Each structure stands twice: as structure tokens, then as C-alpha cells.
Amino acid sequence: MKWHDLSEEACPLARAMGVVGDRWTLLILRECFLGVRRFDHYQKRLGITRHLLAERLKRLESMGLLEKRPYQERPLRHEYRLTMSGKEFAPVLLAMQHWAQRNLPSEEPMPFAFVSRESEKVVEPVVTDRDSGEELNHRTVLMVPADPEAAKAIAKHLPQLGWK
Amino acid sequence: MKWHDLSEEACPLARAMGVVGDRWTLLILRECFLGVRRFDHYQKRLGITRHLLAERLKRLESMGLLEKRPYQERPLRHEYRLTMSGKEFAPVLLAMQHWAQRNLPSEEPMPFAFVSRESEKVVEPVVTDRDSGEELNHRTVLMVPADPEAAKAIAKHLPQLGWK
DNA sequence: ATAATTGAGTTCTATTTTGGAACTCATTAT
DNA sequence: ATAATGAGTTCCAAAATAGAACTCAATTAT
Numbered sequence: 001m002k003w004h005d006l007s008e009e010a011c012p013l014a015r016a017m018g019v020v021g022d023r024w025t026l027l028i029l030r031e032c033f034l035g036v037r038r039f040d041h042y043q044k045r046l047g048i049t050r051h052l053l054a055e056r057l058k059r060l061e062s063m064g065l066l067e068k069r070p071y072q073e074r075p076l077r078h079e080y081r082l083t084m085s086g087k088e089f090a091p092v093l094l095a096m097q098h099w100a101q102r103n104l105p106s107e108e109p110m111p112f113a114f115v116s117r118e119s120e121k122v123v124e125p126v127v128t129d130r131d132s133g134e135e136l137n138h139r140t141v142l143m144v145p146a147d148p149e150a151a152k153a154i155a156k157h158l159p160q161l162g163w164k
Numbered sequence: 165m166k167w168h169d170l171s172e173e174a175c176p177l178a179r180a181m182g183v184v185g186d187r188w189t190l191l192i193l194r195e196c197f198l199g200v201r202r203f204d205h206y207q208k209r210l211g212i213t214r215h216l217l218a219e220r221l222k223r224l225e226s227m228g229l230l231e232k233r234p235y236q237e238r239p240l241r242h243e244y245r246l247t248m249s250g251k252e253f254a255p256v257l258l259a260m261q262h263w264a265q266r267n268l269p270s271e272e273p274m275p276f277a278f279v280s281r282e283s284e285k286v287v288e289p290v291v292t293d294r295d296s297g298e299e300l301n302h303r304t305v306l307m308v309p310a311d312p313e314a315a316k317a318i319a320k321h322l323p324q325l326g327w328k
Numbered sequence: 329a330t331a332a333t334t335g336a337g338t339t340c341t342a343t344t345t346t347g348g349a350a351c352t353c354a355t356t357a358t
Numbered sequence: 359a360t361a362a363t364g365a366g367t368t369c370c371a372a373a374a375t376a377g378a379a380c381t382c383a384a385t386t387a388t
Contacts, residue, residue, distance in 0.1 A: 010272030012264035013194050021187040030177050033307045035318050039336050075384045085267040087302035091291035094300055095259040100176035103249040108174035112309045123293040125300055127255035130288040136258055138251035143197045145276045154199050203365050213347055239355045
């Protein structure tokens with residue numbers, strides 16, 4: 001497997017790695033959600049090199065998470081905004097932030113918070129099933145290979161399949 | 165910011181990038197959740213080089229997501245299993261898989277599914293607030309800098325702050 | 329009128345990471 | 359005695375990243 005072009009992979013997680021599978025991209029998205037839109041602001045806030053930032057923004061645009069739009073002419077300047085696809089990434093950020101806060105402890109206080117627009121309270125993100133409302137985690141959900149052959153291939157070496 | 169040691173960052177998302185901020189680590193975790201435990205199985209299933217795999221497993225172990233435990237002696241052999249911290253990563257995988265499935269379309273059929281142990285039905289992961297049950301997404305949640313100065317610094321260049 | 333600044337990149341070289349293949353080492357199977 | 363397993367390690371080439379400097383158009387400051 002090559003570093004490039006995970007975009008053809010059957011596994012959605014692998015395709016996602018083609019977009020956010022590096023040190024910076026998720027942090028760029030974080031900045032987007034904080035309201036940052038311009039090249040130099042991303043660059044200064046993140047400390048990323050201009051070279052890489054340009055590359056990553058191009059990728060996020062080509063993958064449909066950001067769109068580049070002019071905010072002035074003379075001189076022509078563009079800003080980067082989240083598209084619907086980019087905005088829909090918010091739950092992933094919420095889940096990951098929640099995991100990291102609990103599992104990668106730090107002395108430092110959180111530099112930001114996720115707040116409900118309605119209640120104005122800090123939220124605690126939990127993943128649930130749309131249909132049943134049941135909480136989804138390693139105790140309640142099983143990851144099963146679609147191909148029974150693949151399941152067998154794994155099971156051959158395992159007492160039983162699942163998130164033990 | 166250096167490529168290494170995001171572990172001291174104040175932002176939990178940045179610290180998370182120190183663990184899963186590369187092409188492979190999340191895919192290794194996917195394999196863990198599918199039930200894979202041994203070095204050669206990860207290697208063959210992912211097509212990752214043995215070199216990098218060893219490196220990544222070492223990191224996942226040192227960050228507390230996996231533990232290495234002997235499954236036989238003579239010759240001594242180890243397997244890698246999810247720790248509690250690793251298992252708690254499941255919701256992140258669910259959210260990301262859901263996002264990618266909708267936003268990075270593919271011809272290929274999904275190679276696996278997330279199934280409720282209880283209902284045995286395929287789940288649809290939604291992020292909600294533990295307290296209110298409210299669905300959390302870009303429409304309902306706001307990301308706010310903890311430091312009011314930081315908020316102002318961003319707002320200076322923006323009509324208004326928030327996930328617009 | 330000339331010089332400095334802003335904003336958004338691009339180019340260049342030096343380091344680091346990654347990819348790929350081959351090699352090790354202890355034990356077991358043939 | 360020879361080959362195969364399992365879990366790595368070592369080595370070299372290729373690709374990605376870091377860091378700094380450079381471009382270019384237009385605008386503001388002197």
C-alpha cells in the first residue's frame with residue numbers, strides 16, 4: 001500500500017486516513033471550527049510550515065471538506081471555509097476530544113470547550129444509536145467482517161471474535 | 165512544533181494526534197477491534213512494513229492503548245490486546261467510520277459492519293450529550309476558546325465566532 | 329514618490345519518516 | 359538435517375516534513 005491514494009479503499013476508515021491521516025489535518029479542522037479562515041492565521045496559530053499548510057488546504061479542498069472563496073478583490077484574496085462535509089466532521093472531533101481528555105491526561109487546562117448552543121453548557125459527547133438511543137461502545141457494539149471468509153480467517157486464530 | 169511529542173500539548177486533539185496522527189495507527193486499532201492480536205496478522209492484513217508496525221505497536225503500548233502479553237512460552241511469544249483506554253477509542257472509530265461512509269463515497273461495499281450486541285442490527289452512530297440527550301453537531305454545538313483573549317484574537321478578523 | 333507591510337503562496341535545501349527487502353534467532357514440524 | 363513459524367531488527371532508497379528565504383500584487387506609511 002502506498003502513502004498516497006487511500007481514496008479507493010473499501011474501508012471507510014482507510015479512506016478517512018487519506019484525508020486526516022497525518023499530524024496536521026485534524027488540527028487545521030479544529031481551527032476551522034474555532035472560526036479561523038485565512039492562510040496566515042492557520043499558519044501562525046498552528047506553527048505549521050507554509051509549505052505544508054498550502055498542501056493540506058489543497059487536499060481538504062479537493063476532498064470536499066473546505067471551500068476556497070474570495071473575500072476581496074484587488075488584491076484577490078481567498079479564505080477557506082468548512083463545507084457541509086467539513087461541518088459534518090464535528091462529531092468526530094467531539095468524540096476524539098472526549099477520548100483524549102480522559103485517556104491522555106495533561107497538566108494544562110483545556111484551551112477550548114464544546115458548548116451547547118441551546119443550554120450554553122459544556123457538553124459530554126456520547127455516541128449512541130440513532131434508532132434505539134442505546135449507547136455505543138466496546139461493550140454494546142461488535143465489529144463484524146462483512147465477508148464470512150474474512151471472519152473465519154480471523155476466528156481461526158482466536159477463541160471468539162469480537163471486542164474483547 | 166516538532167513532529168514528535170505532541171504529548172505535552174494543552175489541546176486534547178493535539179495530544180490525540182501524537183497517538184493516531186499518521187496513516188497507520190487507526191487502521192491497526194481497527195484490526196484490534198476486529199479481533200486481530202498478533203504481529204504477523206496485523207502485518208499481512210494491513211500490508212504495513214514490519215519495521216513501521218513494530219514502531220506503531222510500541223507507541224500504542226507506551227501510550228496505553230495496547231498491552232503486550234505472552235500467549236505462550238518456549239518460544240516466548242506475545243500478542244497485543246486493547247486495554248481499557250484502547251477499547252474506549254471505539255466511539256471515535258464509530259464516528260469516523262460514519263462520517264467517511266457518508267462523505268467519502270466508494271464503489272466498494274463496506275468490508276465490515278458495526279452491530280449492536282443486543283439488537284444484532286447495524287447501528288447508526290450519532291453523537292449526543294450525555295446529560296440532555298441532544299444531538300451534537302455543527303448546528304447544536306459551539307467551540308469556544310477558554311481564554312477570552314484568544315476568542316478576541318480570532319473574532320477580530322471574523323464577523324462572529326462559531327461554527328458557521 | 330519611495331519604502332515597508334500584508335496576504336497568500338512557492339522554492340530551496342537539510343532532516344526525518346517511510347517503504348521494501350533481507351537477515352536474525354529460538355523453537356518446532358518434516 | 360532442513361524447512362517453517364513468529365516476532366522482530368537492520369539496511370538502503372524513496373518520500374514527506376521542517377525551516378528559511380523568495381515572489382508578487384496591492385496597500386499603507388514616511
